Amino acid sequence: MKINISRQNIYLLSLSIFLLIFVLLFSFLVLIPKGKEYRESRGELRNHSRELKRYKNFNDSTLQKLQELQSENRHIITSLDTSFNA
């Protein structure tokens, strides 16, 4: 049995195989590792965001406590800051 493939078709086939190999190599060697890095970075950023939110909440509660103390003891703070003239 003789297969008749024209020269043009052979060129076409080889070019498509080359391009397919390039696409596969690019995907497996570049895109997939990059995707993994992206996912890890996203997870790390999410952790940092969560931690930052916790710090912000703690900062807000501390600020509130400080303001309450300052407003409750305003007279004491003012009197101790003022110099005493005997």
Next chain:
Amino acid sequence: MKYSYIRPRKKSIFSPELQLLFSFFSITLFMLLLTYLFLVFKEYRFSQDMQERISQRIELENNIAKMEVQISFIEKEVLLSERVNTKNIVLKDSIANLFDLVPQRITLSEATLLKNGLILYGITPNKDVYNFMLQAPLRSIFHKTYTSFYPTQNGWLRFVSTNYIDEEELALEVEESDDEN
């Protein structure tokens, strides 16, 4: 000499099959490149966001530390003020008690409160009034009492009474009262 009745068609290197192949692969490569660029850009943004969050966290940490210092300072100020207030109340009570001690016939001109004593300056009609009406209560409070008298022009006596509490004796008295209880 002609071999065909039709005109020869033009042959191009970009045949319809090749065009189809190029268009297919160009679309594929474009999508891959776009995905790659998207990933690179997102990673760059992530790293920038992370730096920003770290710097914000450091700033918050410093802020919290400063506020905690302020809070502890205010708490110390409150404690100090309470102590001062208690001392003032004690002092006020002792001054009130002192003036309750002085009888109407004796006039005080000056009183000095010491940490462990009291000095009184004043005028008394005579020594007996002083001894019975002021010295007796003073002796019951203080452990050591010294008095000097100076006559004035109108016949009354100016006196200086120096009274001290002996802290060792006071401690002994406190211990004895504790034992009795």
